[in-house]
Structure formats: structure tokens, C-alpha cells
Amino acid sequence: MNTRLFIATALSAAIAAPVVTAAQAAPAPEPKFKAEKCYGLAKAGQNDCASTGSHSCAGLSKADADPASWIYLPAGYCGRIVGGSTKA
Numbered sequence: 001m002n003t004r005l006f007i008a009t010a011l012s013a014a015i016a017a018p019v020v021t022a023a024q025a026a027p028a029p030e031p032k033f034k035a036e037k038c039y040g041l042a043k044a045g046q047n048d049c050a051s052t053g054s055h056s057c058a059g060l061s062k063a064d065a066d067p068a069s070w071i072y073l074p075a076g077y078c079g080r081i082v083g084g085s086t087k088a
Contacts, residue, residue, distance in 0.1 A: 037070040038078035051088035
């Protein structure tokens, strides 16, 4: 019985690992509203993507207000927020 449980667990992990990894490494989906990329505002781990090779993409920023990481905001709002920029 323990062998069957071990095999089932290993198989489940093998199937789930690529799905979880792919979900974390992809950019955030394009929003349905008119949006712009706003750099320098995201909290660590809450970014939608990045402009440089510092990490692969969404949710992987290591520091708050990383100037290379961006989040989607409604168009026109980024410039109104202190620290926000539409350019990396």
C-alpha cells in the first residue's frame, strides 16, 4: 500500500511541477481595460513583469519599488503616483 501511495504522490508532483512553474514564469495577462505599464511601484513579489533580465516575469521581483518591474494600471494613472514611471 505504501508503494502505491508513493508512486501516486510522485506522479502527481511530476505532473503539477511544470504547470506551476509555467504559471509563475509568464507575464500577467493583458487587462481588458485601457492600461499602461507602470514601473517602480510594485511591492516585492507583486509585479506583473519586468523589462530587464533580472527575473523571468510575474510575481518574481525581490524588492519593493523595483524600477525595472512593472504593474498594469489604468491609462493615465501612472504619472499621478509618486515614484511611478511609464519608462524603465
